[in-house]
Amino acid sequence: MAAATIAAAQQPTTRTEDPRARGGRGSTRDFLGLGPAPDAAAAARGAKLYAPNCAFCHGEKATGGEGPDLVRSALVLHDEKGELIGPVVHNGRPEQGMPPFASLTKDQLYDLTEFLHERVELAANRGLYKALNVVTGDPKAGKAYFDAHCASCHSVDGDLAHIGSKMQPADLQQAFLYPGARGYNPGSPKITSVTVTLPSGQTLTGVVKHLDDFNVSFTDASGEYHSIALDPGVKVALEDKLEGHRRLLDQYTDAEIHNITAYLTTLK
Amino acid sequence: MKFSLFVTAALLALSLCPAQMLAPKKLLEPPTDTWPTYNGDYSGRRFSTLAEIDSHNVGRLALAWFYRISNVGPQRGVGTPTIKSTPLMVDGVLYFTIPDHVYAVDARTGEEIWHYDWVDKGGHLIGNRGVGMYGNWLYFMGPDGWFISLNAKDGTERWRKKVADEKLQYFTTMAPMVVKNHIIVGVGGDAMDVPGFLEARDPETGDLQWRWNTEPKVGEPGADTWPDKGAMEHGGGMTWMPGTYDPELNLLYWGTGNPNPVYAGQGRKGSNLWTCSIVALNPDTGKLVWYFQASPHDTHDWDNVETPVLFDAQVDGRPRKLLAQAARNGYFFVLDRTDGKDIVSKPYVALNWSRGVDAKGQPIPDDAKEPKVDGALLTIPGGGGTNWMPPSFDPQTGLFYVQAVRGYSVTYLYDTDPKPEGYGGGARGLWSEHVLEALDYKTGDVAWSHPYTTGGAAGTGPGILTTAGKLLFSGDYSGNFVAYDPATGKILWHFPMRQSLSNGPETYMLDGKQYVVAGAGDTLFVFTLL
Numbered sequence: 001m002a003a004a005t006i007a008a009a010q011q012p013t014t015r016t017e018d019p020r021a022r023g024g025r026g027s028t029r030d031f032l033g034l035g036p037a038p039d040a041a042a043a044a045r046g047a048k049l050y051a052p053n054c055a056f057c058h059g060e061k062a063t064g065g066e067g068p069d070l071v072r073s074a075l076v077l078h079d080e081k082g083e084l085i086g087p088v089v090h091n092g093r094p095e096q097g098m099p100p101f102a103s104l105t106k107d108q109l110y111d112l113t114e115f116l117h118e119r120v121e122l123a124a125n126r127g128l129y130k131a132l133n134v135v136t137g138d139p140k141a142g143k144a145y146f147d148a149h150c151a152s153c154h155s156v157d158g159d160l161a162h163i164g165s166k167m168q169p170a171d172l173q174q175a176f177l178y179p180g181a182r183g184y185n186p187g188s189p190k191i192t193s194v195t196v197t198l199p200s201g202q203t204l205t206g207v208v209k210h211l212d213d214f215n216v217s218f219t220d221a222s223g224e225y226h227s228i229a230l231d232p233g234v235k236v237a238l239e240d241k242l243e244g245h246r247r248l249l250d251q252y253t254d255a256e257i258h259n260i261t262a263y264l265t266t267l268k
Numbered sequence: 269m270k271f272s273l274f275v276t277a278a279l280l281a282l283s284l285c286p287a288q289m290l291a292p293k294k295l296l297e298p299p300t301d302t303w304p305t306y307n308g309d310y311s312g313r314r315f316s317t318l319a320e321i322d323s324h325n326v327g328r329l330a331l332a333w334f335y336r337i338s339n340v341g342p343q344r345g346v347g348t349p350t351i352k353s354t355p356l357m358v359d360g361v362l363y364f365t366i367p368d369h370v371y372a373v374d375a376r377t378g379e380e381i382w383h384y385d386w387v388d389k390g391g392h393l394i395g396n397r398g399v400g401m402y403g404n405w406l407y408f409m410g411p412d413g414w415f416i417s418l419n420a421k422d423g424t425e426r427w428r429k430k431v432a433d434e435k436l437q438y439f440t441t442m443a444p445m446v447v448k449n450h451i452i453v454g455v456g457g458d459a460m461d462v463p464g465f466l467e468a469r470d471p472e473t474g475d476l477q478w479r480w481n482t483e484p485k486v487g488e489p490g491a492d493t494w495p496d497k498g499a500m501e502h503g504g505g506m507t508w509m510p511g512t513y514d515p516e517l518n519l520l521y522w523g524t525g526n527p528n529p530v531y532a533g534q535g536r537k538g539s540n541l542w543t544c545s546i547v548a549l550n551p552d553t554g555k556l557v558w559y560f561q562a563s564p565h566d567t568h569d570w571d572n573v574e575t576p577v578l579f580d581a582q583v584d585g586r587p588r589k590l591l592a593q594a595a596r597n598g599y600f601f602v603l604d605r606t607d608g609k610d611i612v613s614k615p616y617v618a619l620n621w622s623r624g625v626d627a628k629g630q631p632i633p634d635d636a637k638e639p640k641v642d643g644a645l646l647t648i649p650g651g652g653g654t655n656w657m658p659p660s661f662d663p664q665t666g667l668f669y670v671q672a673v674r675g676y677s678v679t680y681l682y683d684t685d686p687k688p689e690g691y692g693g694g695a696r697g698l699w700s701e702h703v704l705e706a707l708d709y710k711t712g713d714v715a716w717s718h719p720y721t722t723g724g725a726a727g728t729g730p731g732i733l734t735t736a737g738k739l740l741f742s743g744d745y746s747g748n749f750v751a752y753d754p755a756t757g758k759i760l761w762h763f764p765m766r767q768s769l770s771n772g773p774e775t776y777m778l779d780g781k782q783y784v785v786a787g788a789g790d791t792l793f794v795f796t797l798l
Binding site for chain 1: 391393439498643693747
């Protein structure tokens, strides 16, 4: 599961930084092999040095301007704690038009270095990415959609009361589109109830533990474990509480989704 | 007479390949008593002519032995080791890998013969597809951009060559591919907007023979598909899966990965050649002969590296040299592999990111479904319709088999800067389901499909093997290794491995018996008839 959540492009799934889903297998930065994490306090101090001293050439975000992009710089990426960056800043590169910054102290060079490492971190470590503003829709139109399509199962005073203060908008948007998908559980996690009909006509019901093409296992109301081979004549019915959500996925326009999100976020 | 013939043959064999464990010409034959390369042969069909195990006796298929990796703990950032490699089987020895590790195991018993342990200094441990073999030498990629040659007899290292810089977020996972006297190696890496390339290296020294760059340079053909030099030099297009090869045409076929920044396309307007493409290269020079771009201006992380499968078959009553690919973007493509001209372009799963195809058969992306700050709903999973897991083409059924995923996702733009960097966005998963699909190569129509009852963890995907015994071997997502009737999808046999198939299954003859091998998580399972 962790591989699924922190996977790079070579995995058939999406990414989240949900610590529960990581299964103790390490963070995205471990996975990416990014090396030591930047020193946040030093980086904050370094930002104040970078702005007046460096930004006019290397750009506000260090992604380049008149001078080179420092986030994609091989020298910056090879640096661990200033051993490569420090001398370049101190001495400058006069032949390439970069002046020396000889007055910066050793501590200041370290802070500047950590600021650059943090810029790299923010680009490279996708585990830290955050959604921007997803609340762009029309809450009134969202309410109208909700009343027409959702209100038969959900209530803004009942199960969804204060939902707008309980969830971040991007999580809320994902959750109403398909609940349980946050953290990515491809097994349709809310499908839990199974009814098995035996060739004799006897039926058994329980909370499903495992189901494949060959066997079903479940725990019944009394807590007893059942395992039944799916021989010819055995029928299995799963209760899919999310069928309505799934059906709507084929119907939404993006504008409707944004309107619903805008409406749900008003439910503080 | 009999005796002298035998002696002549033996002498001939000796003189042609003195003490060679795997003569390169063996790679030109259909694999029967070996599995000498990642896909078994150059075609990438993963179809075996072996038929000792067939649809009638497959019920007697039973476990011969298993080998569990027990000398490696959880791996950095990925946890329990997972076998994604397809083992080579040469002279009764199986050679397989996980990231940082190569194993030689006795194919008769599962006894470990040697184990090579690489200490990495970075790179992603997401997977390793296996080794390449040339004569007595093995070729292996360390995750941190090292190309390593080992002596197959004892696993000792001959030499190592640096091919990519892990500090720039390159990583290396592919099984080096042997074509004549070239060892072809590709690279991965998409976190820091580095350019992709493919290299041929010398089998004896590891030195560079040629390098093909995924992106053109300023002024070269294709440069007009990028807005500027900077975008082109940081354009991605990784080459992380083994390709295929047609010895008659002397063309090497390779899939290229997505452009960078991955989800944020505003700084790289244009079709971004030759990312997300199938390219045909001359294996002796590395020169581009033709290309077909599967995802012009991709903004969804849909590497087009899925195996370009080669076969000859009839189209409209004429024999044709074909190349077929079930692409990660959800399209099934069939091309004429002599010139790259499109024959079939058809979605094999639902998708809404494209507004159809252009005159060349290349999909036209819909701007409205590019990643958006507030989210764009896709009717295909964020990871695409399939991934690297090996597909198969069965010439007996004329069907192409793929492990597909149907589902929905929302894609977001996280970096709105005119010059974004890194991924710049992401996808969130909604409902999805795995399904084994059989596609008609003539039309792309789904001949049959088998949805899996439950999803299970989707971190890895099962590959597919078809055989002349009228069998299709693959795995479900619930830990079973399964044999299907390739004509109908009917289940004929299964074995509960308790870990899901994580590599491409293979088969070979050894001591007069046919074996089938499956890798599932940290364990290699080997089956034969009881």
